[in-house]
Amino acid sequence: MLSKRLRSRVLAATATIAVGAGLFAGLGPLTSGASSHREAPLVAADPQIDATDLYAFVSPDRPSTVTIISNWIPFQEPAGGPNFYAWAEGVRYNINIDNNADARPDLVYRWVFTNHYRSGNTFLTNTGQVTSLNDADLNFYQTYDLTLINRDTDTTKTLLNDAIAAPSNAGDASMPNYNSNLFDGAVQDFGSGGGSHSWVGQADDPFFLDLRVFDLLYGLNLSEVGDDTLAGFNVSGLAIQVPKADLAEKGDAVANPIVGIWTTAARHSMRVQAADGTQDYTGKYVQVSRLGMPLVNEVVIPLALKDYFNGSRPTQDPAALPLVEDPELPHLLNAVYGTDIPDSDPNTPGIQRDDLVAVFLTGVAGLNRPNNGTPSEMLRLNMSIPPCSGGGCNTLGVIGGDNAGFPNGRRLSDDIIDVSLRVVLGALLPTHQALADTIGDGVGVNDVSFNTEFPYLAYPSSGSDPSPH
DSSP states (O other), X not given: OOOHHHHHHHHHHHHHHHHHGGGGGGOOOOOOOSTTTTOSHHHHTOGGGOEEEEEEEEOSSOTTEEEEEEEEEEEEOTTOOSSOOOOOBTOEEEEEEESSXXXXXXXXXXXXXXXXXXXXSOSOSBSSOOOSTTOTTBOEEEEEEEEEEETTTTEEEEEEEEEEOOOOOOOTTXXXXXXXXXXXXXXXXXXGGGOEEEEEEEEXXXXXXXXXXXXXXXXXXXXXOSOOTTTXXXXXXXXXXEEHHHHSGGGOTTTOOEEEEEEEEEEEEEEEEOTTSOEEEEEEEEEEEEESSTTHHHHTSOGGGHHHHHTOOGGGGGGGHHHHHSOHHHHHHHHHHOOOOOOSOTTSSSOOOHHHHIIIIIOXXXXXXXXXXXXXXXXXXXXXXXXXXXXXXXXXXXXGTOTTSTTBSBOTTOOHHHHHHHHHTTTTSTTTHHHHTTOOOSOOSOSSOOOSSTTOOOOXXXXXXXXXX
């Protein structure tokens, strides 16, 4: 649990939110980024540990498996050379699985990266055309070890050793046939019979929205909507596809289909910079980034607590309950647009949002709420719900009648901004559904199509594209 001092800070922040809404006209512009891009001061200054988005869904073409995607390093300009976008050495990039609802990781999939240079006597990332991951002209490349830590059995298993990550797409001249040779070529098989897959590389940023939400909520008059401001930017992704039984408690996905998922990064507590440019890392590992549900640290956690949240554990989340029960965003929307501030129990003092507690902390009853679970912030996926098909698919997920989508996990195609705005305005409350169903940012799909096979992410924009945005 949080300390008494920090608990008082959370409660004070909540009180400030409630009062500050009435003074909205005196506030300056809101500053932040997309989903969890640049959501806290520390990660905004250190993009290699900035988790942008987390996705978890039953694989549409292999419904006996689950795909989990963790994206990092936001706002990658495709032509951003000569030093393109690399993973941080010495950082533990984790995908955590809670399969018994105690808010603690039972399984941890961990990626650790190593840099390789074929020559230090050139500034070039590639010294010629690169046609494969093992091409000698790929001067700088990264390998990774993927391990599975089982906290219940206290065992660690190496799943992949020295696997090669797909490099940034430097351009069509440098990397002809990038999509098939490098992106697709980065898929690695592991597990018995090759039934599990890993992929690491660069991809188009799958999150779509109009970022001008942070210009006083779409310009004070909803005039700033309809532009996907992440179009043409890339991210770096970690993806795995594993059988449902690998994730479920006791390996039984039928009896125990609900899992909680969040991603973290941890690095050594001390970094020493030498005058010759080298760095030395010592001390214990410290968690510096955390992401489960989209937009939580972005628009629920107040500024003073954002870095703390990134270092916190799900077991500490009950102390932040007031921030979920009375979030800031409905007050801001009320101040700007006059919308109601929803209350799931208007007959009791104060604001209560049992609907938001279900979505963000406990899981939704009858959908993805485990029995006797500890309230905590993470994606919750009910693996027994099959993928949608045909006309049953809806980018609004559950509120659009499609239980295979958000907040039952999260698919690449789920329209998180529209869903989140509508849920915050009471789409799950009978008294607010009509109003909530009318709000959105005017961006309903990604700018480029997703792939239909693992890792499903769209191919990245090329460094040779003169106008990727």
